[in-house]
Amino acid sequence: MDSEMTGIVDAVAAQPETVAERKHALSFLVIDDDQVQRMVLGKVGSKLGYEVTTAATVEDAIKQLECRQFDCIVLDLLLNGQNGMLMLAEIAKHNGDALLVVTSGASSALREETLRLATHLNLDVVDFPKPVDLVGLRTLLTTHLTLTHPSCP
Amino acid sequence: MSLSTHNGSRIGGAGTGDVVEIAPTEPARPVVFVVETNSSSTPILLSTAINARIRCEIFENCAALADALSQTTPDLIILDVSTDGTNAVEVLHALSQCAYPGVLQLMSVSNVSMVEPIRQLAQLHSIQVLPPLLKPIELPALRNVFEHLTSTVSQAGMPQIRLDAAIRSGWIQFWYQPKVDLRSKTLVGLEAFVRLFHPRKGLIPPAVILKNADDSSLTDLMQHALVETGLVAAKLAELGLKPPIAINTSLAALQTLPLSPAFRDFASKGGQQRNWVFDVSEEDIAKHLPVVNSLGAVLRSLGVKLAIDNFSGRVLARSAIDALPISEFKISPRFVAHCHTKSGHVDVCKALIDLAHDLRSSAVAIGVETAAQCQALQGMGCDVGQGFLFGHPLPFEQIIAMLRQRSGKERSKTAARAS
Numbered sequence: 411m412d413s414e415m416t417g418i419v420d421a422v423a424a425q426p427e428t429v430a431e432r433k434h435a436l437s438f439l440v441i442d443d444d445q446v447q448r449m450v451l452g453k454v455g456s457k458l459g460y461e462v463t464t465a466a467t468v469e470d471a472i473k474q475l476e477c478r479q480f481d482c483i484v485l486d487l488l489l490n491g492q493n494g495m496l497m498l499a500e501i502a503k504h505n506g507d508a509l510l511v512v513t514s515g516a517s518s519a520l521r522e523e524t525l526r527l528a529t530h531l532n533l534d535v536v537d538f539p540k541p542v543d544l545v546g547l548r549t550l551l552t553t554h555l556t557l558t559h560p561s562c563p
Numbered sequence: 564m565s566l567s568t569h570n571g572s573r574i575g576g577a578g579t580g581d582v583v584e585i586a587p588t589e590p591a592r593p594v595v596f597v598v599e600t601n602s603s604s605t606p607i608l609l610s611t612a613i614n615a616r617i618r619c620e621i622f623e624n625c626a627a628l629a630d631a632l633s634q635t636t637p638d639l640i641i642l643d644v645s646t647d648g649t650n651a652v653e654v655l656h657a658l659s660q661c662a663y664p665g666v667l668q669l670m671s672v673s674n675v676s677m678v679e680p681i682r683q684l685a686q687l688h689s690i691q692v693l694p695p696l697l698k699p700i701e702l703p704a705l706r707n708v709f710e711h712l713t714s715t716v717s718q719a720g721m722p723q724i725r726l727d728a729a730i731r732s733g734w735i736q737f738w739y740q741p742k743v744d745l746r747s748k749t750l751v752g753l754e755a756f757v758r759l760f761h762p763r764k765g766l767i768p769p770a771v772i773l774k775n776a777d778d779s780s781l782t783d784l785m786q787h788a789l790v791e792t793g794l795v796a797a798k799l800a801e802l803g804l805k806p807p808i809a810i811n812t813s814l815a816a817l818q819t820l821p822l823s824p825a826f827r828d829f830a831s832k833g834g835q836q837r838n839w840v841f842d843v844s845e846e847d848i849a850k851h852l853p854v855v856n857s858l859g860a861v862l863r864s865l866g867v868k869l870a871i872d873n874f875s876g877r878v879l880a881r882s883a884i885d886a887l888p889i890s891e892f893k894i895s896p897r898f899v900a901h902c903h904t905k906s907g908h909v910d911v912c913k914a915l916i917d918l919a920h921d922l923r924s925s926a927v928a929i930g931v932e933t934a935a936q937c938q939a940l941q942g943m944g945c946d947v948g949q950g951f952l953f954g955h956p957l958p959f960e961q962i963i964a965m966l967r968q969r970s971g972k973e974r975s976k977t978a979a980r981a982s
Contacts, residue, residue: 493648495680519625519656520649527684 436555437478440464441471441497442486442513447542451484451513454544458551468492475504481558482551486540487514487524495524502531509554511547515540593716594635595619595709598628598654599643604670604700608641611702615709625653632661639712641668644695648677655681659688668708670696724761726772726780730787734760737791738956741965742809742927742949745941750966752840754809754949755792756956757784782816789825789839795959796838802963809870811842814851818858821865840891842872848887849878859886870927876915884922892919896930896950903939913943920944 438460440451445466452462460482465471468489474480483501487494494514501510510533512524521537528535538547595617597608605621612619620637622628628640640658644651651669658667667690671678678695685692696704729735735757742752759767776784792808799806820826820841848855848871862869870891871879875898894915901908912928919926928940931950940948954965 488647488649491647493652493677493680495648495652496676498680516649517653519653523652523656523684526687527680530683530687 436460436482437480438462439471439474439480439483439508441466441468441484441489441494443467443488443490444486447486447513447540450544451542451547454548455482455484455551458548458555460551466490468494468496471497472500475500480505480508482509482511482554484511484513487512487516487520495520495527498524498528498531498533502533506532508534509551509558510535511538511550512536513538513540513542593617593639593709593712594637595639595641595712596628596631596637597621597641597643598623598625598650599641599670600624600645600650601643604643604698607700607702607705611705611709615706615713617709617713625650625657628654629657632657632663636661636663637665638716639666639668639708641670641696642681643698644669644671644675644678644681646675646677648675648681651677651681652684655684655688655690658685658690663688663690666691666693666712668693668696670698670700672698724759724767724772726776727783729759729772730780730783734762735784735787736760736958737788737795738958739795739808739962740949740956741954741962742806742947743953745928745937745945745948750804750806751947752807752809753795753962754811754842754956755788755795756811757788758956778813778815781813782819785810785812785816785819786823786825788812789823792839793825793828798959798963802966804966805838807838807840807868809840809842811872814843814847814854814858817841817843817862817867818854820867821861826865840868840870842870842893844872845874845878848883852880852883855883855886859888863888873929874915876911876918889922889924891925891927891947892916892922893927893929893949894945899928899930899936899940899950900932902928902943903933903935909939909943912940912945916940916943916945919946 436459438452438455440448440455440462442448442451442464443466448464448466452464455462463474463478463480465474466489483505485494485497485501494512501508510528512521512528512535514521514524521539525535525537536550538550595608595612597605597619599605599621600623602621602623608621609619620631622631640654640663642651642654667685669678669681669692682692693708696708724734736759737755738758739753739755741750742754743749744751757769757773759769759772761767773781788810792810796805796808851858867888868890869887870893871884871889872893873895874892875895892915894912898908898911898915902912903909916926925946926944927947927949928936928945929949931937931940931948931952933952936950937948937952954962957965
């Protein structure tokens with residue numbers, strides 16, 4: 411991990427923990443082949459009170475999806491020689507109710523087509539190009555949390 | 564204009580595999596774009612395309628393809644789906660941007676998971692997708708793809724013409740092919756073949772208009788043929804010739820025959836209707852068996868003669884044959900083609916000829932193209948031959964010229980023998 415990324419992780423970790431204090435067992439899956447991204451994005455989720463799981467490959471992610479349900483899934487499209495688009499059918503099959511956040515430095519064409527296919531599969535999908543706007547992501551996750559779990563404080 | 568035709572297309576399009584090619588008009592040449600990053604299939608794609616007369620261009624990536632798409636819209640795009648599929652997705656995106664109207668052929672090595680998402684995306688963009696070609700590409704599979712493409716493009720390039728509109732516009736002509744007595748080698752009949760001359764496209768394959776023609780249009784065509792062939796019969800009579808003229812038609816159209824003004828007119832002038840023979844396909848008769856008995860009685864009363872076209876002996880029951888006034892059994896060119904070489908086909912031809920004779924009808928071999936076939940048919944007792952060996956379908960004026968030329972040669976030979 412380079413020093414710049416370490417700084418980001420620290421910054422995320424330093425965010426107020428108001429939402430994180432909600433002790434609901436909400437789950438958060440980060441699918442990204444980059445270890446740093448997994449750590450950063452996982453930190454965002456955990457700060458909001460999500461229970462975070464990570465996967466580095468399509469195969470790992472499918473195993474996780476087969477084991478449990480997630481409230482939110484963050485998906486990178488370029489997964490070490492594999493296409494994150496492959497995950498769409500699996501997510502629709504196992505976890506169609508999850509909020510899907512597509513994060514990628516891929517071309518706009520690939521992102522646009524991924525969103526098209528995800529929408530076709532009735533997935534609730536949001537596009538977050540890399541570098542991920544962490545504040546925006548946090549806001550999104552908070553809103554999602556509020557909408558799906560209105561009883562949370 | 565040069566013509567390459569098997570037996571010509573007849574009125575009613577009985578489907579003898581007839582093909583008409585027009586030499587001056589170059590057929591549409593399909594264009595195929597291939598997107599493949601590693602070029603592993605490039606050699607087989609290019610060589611097969613050249614043999615299939617297809618223009619094929621190879622692109623390594625989406626950017627290069629996008630440039631070409633701005634210039635040309637290909638008929639087919641062959642898209643390699645690699646493991647990560649990123650390039651393929653970008654190509655699809657580019658195709659959607661230009662509203663690509665053609666067909667997409669995916670190719671990939673086996674078990675590439677991205678094929679299915681790509682296929683789904685293509686469908687979302689309303690792009691027609693063909694089942695994937697597996698790499699390494701096998702030649703027969705690729706040939707199938709290219710042959711289908713060539714067929715589709717050549718059909719798409721044809722003008723959409725309705726038969727009734729073509730008749731009204733005066734684009735229909737009839738050409739005539741001689742029928743020859745195999746023993747005396749003399750002319751014993753002519754068969755009329757429909758030809759369509761479009762004012763801008765030239766000679767159009769008749770199948771383009773006949774394949775989708777309804778019964779009403781086919782009836783109109785038969786009426787048109789009655790008028791035209793009636794005039795031809797009158798001109799031949801002036802020359803002292805009275806060969807029967809065969810018109811290919813359908814049973815549905817024949818049911819209207821008694822009402823035809825042309826038929827009634829000729830009938831009232833001394834029974835010239837006997838110079839017509841109506842060719843009906845074996846399949847058409849088999850499909851309309853319920854009407855065969857009643858129609859047979861009507862046709863007999865009118866003195867109409869029928870020929871069963873493309874007769875194979877495998878479709879019709881004997882009762883149907885007995886019910887109709889069949890004067891000729893026209894043996895399918897499928898059997899005639901090998902009547903001198905394949906023992907099975909020899910047997911079929913002989914059996915069909917014998918059947919015709921048992922029913923006191925003539926056996927007519929169609930599609931006779933070589934002297935060897937002619938000799939074999941003679942040996943089997945076949946009565947009449949028709950095919951390229953005796954003459955292509957020609958406009959009436961050329962048929963007359965050909966008959967005069969042959970008649971002159973015969974006179975010269977006779978004179979030479981006499982002296």
